[in-house]
Amino acid sequence: MTVASLHDERTGSFQYVVVDEATKTAAIIDPVLDFDPRAGATATDNADMILEYVRAKGLTVEWVLDTHPHADHFSAAPYLAEKTGGKTAIGTKVVEVQKLWQDIYCLPDLPVDGSQWDRLFADGEQFRIGSLDAHVMLSPGHTLASITYVVGDAAFVHDTLMVPDSGTSRADFPGGNARALWRSIRAILELPPSTATYVGHDYGKDGREVFGRSTVADQRRDNIHVHNGIGEAEFVATREKRDATLPLPDLMLAALQVNIRGGRLPEPEACGTAFLKRIIFAITAALLVLVVTYKVGQSDAPVQAPVEVAADAAFSPPAESTIPAGPDGDAIRRGRLIFTASAAHAGQYVGNGLTCSNCHLDAGRKADASPMWAAWVSYPAYRAKNGRVNTMEDRIRDCFLYSMNAPASKAGAPPPYGDDIYRDLQSYFAWLATGAPSGKPLPGRGFIKLATTPIGHDPVRGAIVFAGQCASCHGANGQGQANPDGSYTIPPLWGARSYNWGAGMTGLASAAGFIKANMPYGEGNTLTDQQAWDVAAYVDSRERPRDPRQTGTVESAQDDGGREGDGREEDGWAAVVASCDAAPILQTAEHDLDAAAAPVAALVVSDRLVARSAARDAGLDAFGFQGVSEPIGIITTVAKQPLCFRQIVEQGCRAGVVADLPGGHEEAQGPPVRIADGVQFGVHAAFRQEAVR
Incomplete structure (x- = not known):
């Protein structure tokens, strides 16, 4: 395998041609289309140099690959695909980026299904470049859609890692997240030490020569942000502090309009000219995540310092590796699959594509996210919601009925009492609670209880916080991130595919406690109590399916939704x-x-x-x-x-x-x-x- 690189000095971008010498087959990665913003003109100088190399080497281009929708240059993928016959490809999460920026740019006619590319790669998907084996690693953090291409003993890590003396890429774009970036980097650094890492940018730090190649061993030893000995908390603090000082890339607002179209310019207007939008006002609100987290509209509201809430240290559920062999272990494993992929393993009773672990985080293990080890030792128990003592089977049935909106499922109802689904789920819960004391509420049970705030809670303020802290994952319209099979990587928070008005999460106190302790995902206890209450009020003010207990109108069901007690x-x-x-x-x-x-x-x-x-x-x-x-x-x-x-x-x-x-x-x-x-x-x-x- 040969890797040829081309550096674009204007944008600092590296472009790569990966060659299988055995078959003279090639893949082009992250090609640049030149753009002069002052003249409003594009050019193909970079792309034509790549074509010259391909012709000189007698190569057949099989793939033209992008690692993500770039914010600092236009993609030349469609131009090169047309010239070479190669197939264009990018990661599946590009559709979520399209949806996010479709709203920001007001592009109602933009297809947001990834159809602008020939292939959308899923995490872990394998493909070939001639005789070379390649696979895809989902690497979110810099953007929501970032992926790494691993080809043989090389990893094209795009803008996740920089070369060691430059650290890592920023994580403050819409959809970006420093903790997600950390996890992506750790996955890359688990590759063999000799694996070559090819980065997306280099700017010649302190006047040195630019270069894009190092190795996993180099990164582990020398990377200034993630070398051995640096932990997640230190990395996140460093990354977020640095990001707060960075301006927007010069071409960002133009480049993304092109790159969410697969590298194509907008269609020409009636006059025959294509135009890029220049956002004057909307971008200020839409990009709050880049510059302001929670200041707009809060002049009269006291800002509370984040409160650290310690997770329960008294009980820890057993490791998955300890699930026993035999029939008992089989039931536990089936229960875990139902819990973490409900639509796939109990789909006939799921009416919205959600799964148990969307609310009960970390497969029901996480304290303060209604963990199942704490619930198991608390039942049977009286519930005011239905005025009687409930068994765990009753409780699970209600989750299907309300949270997973079973009335809209193929079966039209929750699983019947006595179904194996209940037996397998309870086997899993009982195993999670192995060694847990019974007969008393355990710390970490349910959701944390937040005190009310002096100014109350307001969905208008909540909408502002949501735009800055939540929309990058859940979508500007709360639609979540759907998978091709109808399940959700990130759940929708309202609308027809969300939980109905009878679900416990429609209780403001429950929602606020869950948000405070767990959101943004992986960054719990970073929102203030006020922000948590306001976001809960905003989410709970939106449309969702009716409570199946209601026999009146849709409006009355909506007004009465989820009333505990x-x-x-x-x-x-x-x-x-x-x-x-x-x-x-x-x-x-x-x-x-x-x-x-x-x-x-x-x-x-x-x-x-x-x-x-x-x-x-x-x-x-x-x-x-x-x-x-x-x-x-x-x-x-x-x-x-x-x-x-x-x-x-x-x-x-x-x-x-x-x-x-x-x-x-x-x-x-x-x-x-x-x-x-x-x-x-x-x-x-x-x-x-x-x-x-």
Whole structure:
């Protein structure tokens, strides 16, 4: 095998031609299309030099490969593929990058399925260059879609590693992540020490000659960021501190418009000229992750320092290598497969492509992410959600019903009681809990409990945090990262493919605790409590499938979703939401409606009156509502707004008119009640209009 390199001085980029001498077959890696931003003109000088080399050597080009959508140069892949007949290829995660930048650039007609390339390589996929064996390593961190090509005894590591005296590449682009970069680098450094590493860039540090080749042994010994003895925490701190000082690459906003199209310019306009967009305002918000993590819109909010929450050290589940042989071990392994790949191993009962380990992280092992070793020793247990003592089988069934939205599955329901799925999952849970003390809650069980914050929680603030901290993985529209088989590498947080309104994660306290301890993934306890509450409120304010316990309208199901402590299987909630200029003070209600006069549960808020029915079966007491002080102004009717009643109560700065209507708000009877500034809402005739002053 021969590797020829070409360095583009303008962008500092290395381009490679990998040659199988036995067959005279070649692959071109990361070719550069020249671009002059001042003239708005492209050229093929670099690509033509590669073509000259190919012709001089009498090579047949089989592949034209990109390691990721580059931010500092245009890709010449389609030009070279046309000239040589080679197939273009990139990693499968490019589709997630396309979706992310499609939103930023407002490109509704851009195909976001990777169809701009001839081949999309999955992690671990093997291919050949002539007689040379090659395979792909997913290497996220620099970007979401970065991959490494391992060909024989060489690894083309793109922008993951630099040469040893320059360290590593930045990890602050949308989709980038320093911890993910660390994991990718460690995987590369597990290759044999003699493996040659070919980097994507070199800038001639301190005036030395540029070079792109070193070895794994060189990197382990000498790399200034990741040499032997440096740990993950030190690397992440160094990388993030450095990234905070770096400007955007000069060509980034132009290059990505071309490279998410596979290296093609936009289609010409009617005048015959192709144009690249120059983003003036949208990029400021869309790229918060690059420059600001949580400052916009927070001028009145106190910023809390991150709180370190120690994981439980008293119990550690057994290592997977200790799963026993024989029938018991087989059941444990089957249970683990169901738990970590539910759509593949219990797909007939999964209606949304999610898997158990999307919420119960690290295959159910991680403390403060509802670990299964802690749950196993806690059941049977009474659950307010359905008002009875539940077995572990009951609990698993509810996860299928709500979190994996079994009503939308092929079976239309969770697995029937007694199914082997339950038996295998419980075998796995019991093994995880080997040696765990029983009869008492274990530290790390469930999710951490966050104290409420002085300013309450707000989905508008949460949207800002989400854009900066969450969208790079979960997508700007919360769509997650789907695999070809319909499962998800990263779960969708709302929409038809997410959990339904009955799932426990729709509880704001649960979601906030989970986010605080575990998100961004691998970086738990880095968000403030305020940010965790706000992101939970934002996610919980979005559309999702209905709670299967609901028999009313979609809107009423949405308003009632996931209410722990209620457990009723009918009667929807309809609401008019109010807003106040300042967070109201919770206090005892000023007036209680007479229960006989108002047999239906109702909450009324006007600019002068807070009223609450005495009907305990409405679930109001379960929410701990005590009333809201004046002044409050009703601003809009939101029967279709995705804010549920629980949020109205919990957020503090929301209030509303709520009536328990058996068939949903369409069946309201009697004259409408006029509240405050004129918003009208129909209620049952038994609800006395004169009670509202």
